[in-house]
Amino acid sequence: MADYSSLFDDPRGTREEIMQATYRALCEHGYADLSIQDIADNFEKSKSLIYHHYDSKDDLLLDFLGFMLEQFEESIPSEDEENVPKGDADTADEHLDAILDYMFTPSLEDERRDFLRAMSELRAQAAHDDGYSEKISHHDSFLIDSLAEVIDRGIEEGVFRNVDSGEVANFLFTAMSGSMERRVTNQDASVGVIRSQIDEYLQEVLYR
């Protein structure tokens, strides 16, 4: 699972240094006010090096969206994750629980809230940019497929009922998206409620 602070503190190569500078500038200024100069101000090397790598701000920010989506995908607990309790980690229901615990954690560290806010701003650009829309749809599909794989494994293991894993994954992902949107406006109090209702839903569809 990614640690957002260390991830962005230890860039590997010029591209990641530019991504780190972009992230800091976005967190500080917001998307609407973001300029290449703001990014250069957070970049230790020369501004011309940014233009060497990217033709324009739009070009840079589209690459940054891809970078952020990758970070998010890597942050989801995987099957062999060390934060999944040993022994229990072998079963699909424990893995699904670990993902839900991560997504619906009651309290959020500042780093992760900054990250979700930046993601929310980037997602909103899809309203007027097909490049953003395509990347985000692709990312969403990847996350839904990952959830569906966990559910499929649970069905094979006999811990889940024989459901349409794609439909359940689709719904779980949508609830996660809504919950993340509400985090942006500090409605964290709702997250515990959402998690308990998700559990009721899963009790019905996966375990009954």
Add this chain to the structure above:
Amino acid sequence: MADYSSLFDDPRGTREEIMQATYRALCEHGYADLSIQDIADNFEKSKSLIYHHYDSKDDLLLDFLGFMLEQFEESIPSEDEENVPKGDADTADEHLDAILDYMFTPSLEDERRDFLRAMSELRAQAAHDDGYSEKISHHDSFLIDSLAEVIDRGIEEGVFRNVDSGEVANFLFTAMSGSMERRVTNQDASVGVIRSQIDEYLQEVLYR
């Protein structure tokens, strides 16, 4: 229920004319690129009249957020709504169904998609603006309370089980938010799936 096209085509007074011009400019240019000049270009009266009403672009856009949230609140089917079938409209479960049908409609007219995209862009500004964050939280609470009222009525009428209406409403609203976010990136195909999973959930918590 509001009709977005006619609503914005028939402004009442200068404020609504400015709101209409802002809406058109936002749909055309996106939030990040929006200028007062873009708004003035969509406004039939003088640009100085805009500055007479608003001190700054930020001031105007915060008022516009409030206006958009009001439109959204008015668009939710109400108890005596004519689109709720007569006769059935009297029961809370039919009212809840009408709201869910509206929120999870499989296909979206262009006007409503434009509206949701504009809302998504405005919501994202909450990441860096407490004024936005407060207005959006207030609006979200209003919608959750409205849903909870319908559920409470259903409990009184004996059509729903005796549940915590606030928790169920909170969860329904979150799923709606996630679904709206996915509309922005044209993932409409998921909406039918989400609605059917919502029905499974409600079957479990409200009807069992």
